[in-house]
């Protein structure tokens with residue numbers, strides 16, 4: 093599976109349809125959300141093809157999560173609950189098992205704290221830790237916020253996992 097990016101339009105971070113970008117990352121791409129051309133940051137991909145920083149906005153802080161379709165997980169649980177009276181509740185156990193397996197085998201997706209662009213299929217190094225609320229808060233409220241820790245030199249690339 094080749095590496096690719098789902099660009100979130102900076103004008104509509106929560107937009108439903110991100111713009112697909114394939115590697116090598118171009119200098120700019122036409123956005124499927126707003127129709128404008130957005131500059132990208134190809135230098136965010138290091139020599140070994142790893143994501144050093146966000147390829148969409150260049151921000152050095154990213155987080156990794158499982159690329160698990162949450163709607164599918166919920167659908168399985170709902171179906172299991174409906175079937176429960178007819179299966180002596182065995183369907184609930186089966187659903188939990190299926191969910192656990194899906195989660196375990198789901199690939200990773202690396203997201204940018206700032207623009208939420210999604211990076212899929214890149215090499216596992218440098219590794220970005222899971223979501224850290226303290227980073228999120230600092231970015232939202234600024235460096236001088238009471239909450240949130242200062243940025244690690246070089247961003248989140250190969251940073252340790254958050255302790256909380």
Ligand SMILES: [Zn+2]
Nearest residue numbers: 101123125126
């Ligand atoms: Zn756009």
Ligand SMILES: [Zn+2]
Nearest residue numbers: 146149204207
């Ligand atoms: Zn970004």
